[in-house]
Amino acid sequence: MQDTRDPPSATTDGIDESYRAEPTLDAEAVPGPGAVGAGTADSRGTTATEPTPIEPTEPTPIEPTEPTPIEPTDAAETVDAMDRVRSLVGFASGSPFVAAIAAIETVIATVLLGVPLSPAPAVVGLVAFAVYTVDHVADAAADARSTPERARIARRYGDQLMIAAAVAYGLAVALSTLGGPLALGVALLPGAFWIAYASDWLPNAGRAVRSLAPDDGLAAAPRLPRLKEVPVVSSVVVAAGWTIAVTVLPLAFADAAVSTPTVAVAVAYFLPRSFVDTELPNVRDVAADAAAGVATLPIVLGVAGTRRVLYGVDLLTAATLAAATATGVLAPGLAAALGVGIAASLAVTALAGRVDDDAVLGVAPDCSYLVVAVALAFVAA
Template sequence: MASKTNESTVATGHAVSRRTGLTASIVDVGYRTKDVLTYSSAYLVFIAMIEVLTVHAVLSLPVNPAPVVVGLVTFSVYAGDRIADASSDEPASPERSAFVTRHRTLLSVLTAIAYGVAIAVSITGGPLALAITLLPGAFWILYASDWLPTLGAYFKRLKEVLIVNSAIVAGAWAIAVVGLPMAFADASLTPLAGVLFGYFFLDTFVNTEIPNVRDVDVDEALGVSTMPVVFGIRRTRRILYALDLLLVAFVCLALFSGVLSVTFAVAILAGLAYALALAWFVGRSDAHGRLAIAGEAKHLVVFALILVLSAGI
């Protein structure tokens, strides 16, 4: 198509061609950037950092390196997970699997550097910050790597165990997202921090199960017990509704007991309303990738609302 345009002999044709070429290049770069961000899980880095900043805002913590550390660890663990599962991911996500396979060496080195830098930076926050930073990596070893099964026939990857798989992911990230900024700030544990942990734990649990709907066939074939595999997609959707509603009740309880301020409660409830709406699409939409990203993007909504409401107040 480009060569046909270039065949034009008039000067304006050249200008149009250049504009068309430039537009095509920009679009191409845009698509490539989107591929890199989604397939490498780099977009999750941004969302994880927003989650940590939300904790900063809610707990009124001073700015510290926690968002950077969580971002680096997120990239390292998620991209590392995709490298490890590149071949088994192929049936469900062929494009992502091809991307990861093509850039395996680069991604492997980048994720290793990311974890190395994250650990080094976390040391500035003290032993607790270091321990919390090590936690997602340690959980990943138990969760996804094949190390645990090598210990004996009774052990299998925690990724294959129903509820435990999503709970361990949710636990690791809830501790990191809430605990790391507190460790850096040397803040003491408060009921509000407990509420935030509960919120992030349940919310991450739900977000972990959403992509499992897409992977149901592959997971079943590989013997990975997820909610969609065990309960079916319709019942999984209902469970996700129930978990989101449980979270609404939990936030309301925190609000009425005075632990959570109105501003933050409103922002979180708005985010949960958004999550409930998304849960309706689970199993009804074929845009699985977008649905998963939309689920993660809820934290952007919550953070934006916190900023707006805080500024307004």
């Protein structure tokens, strides 16, 4: 077989010359030993120049600038406006609304009693505003669950609201003096009823009695509750206070007799109606009242049982109006206008426990008096 390999190269000292890899150096490509260094000559005879020194410069001071104010966006303005509207609605649906309804009730009572219009509606309205404002501020923590917006306003503006309540009650007392001693006493009565209803005077009295007789059985007696915590009694106390104010104050300003059949009919109308108006919001406040240890009809009887009781109260009121009309004590047109209010109350009672927005039960019951006022206006026309 023919050998196709190249012939071997000449060898030196036994090493194939073709595999020697000795590098060839370019004398000009390699700097001499003195090439590095300032001012020294390199292998080509050139001299390296010294680098130009960099002078340090003072840093330029940065002037502080005013932060650019962030303009509120349309969305932020909208949210702020909605918050103001909610606050206004929450405030208006509280004591101002109750005060307006109380004044309207007094006008209805004035027409029912047949006496001239007087400052009585203004006095009752101012007293109602003062009493309910103080109550809302005092119970703000307990109301946070049932009426959060009203409770938030009461907590945020508590001092201002208390001042407004004091001014309102002062104006009411000043106006009531125009009607004489009876009017003044009636104007002070709702405040006294509120103290008896909501304050701790009864529990404190019970503690004082127990402390005076530690060795007797009184020491182990249970705590006496506030009237506000007693079912039915609490609502009766509230209803009685406002019924007396609404019916007696117009008579006091007119210097009219308080012992007449018409006055009895007025009391028989406003007392049970006020009881219903007081108990219906308790359906909304079940959780808050239970947490505060306040017993109400909805807690004791349940919502369905409360509806049946309130139906019975309204129907009893309607029967009273029918009897007064039949005996000639009450004019048919006036009885019909008052009956429209009872029908509205029955409709609102039917909503108890059946509406998603429980706040309706805090406003709708009082709106029945607006219906009565409109009906009376038609009757008078």
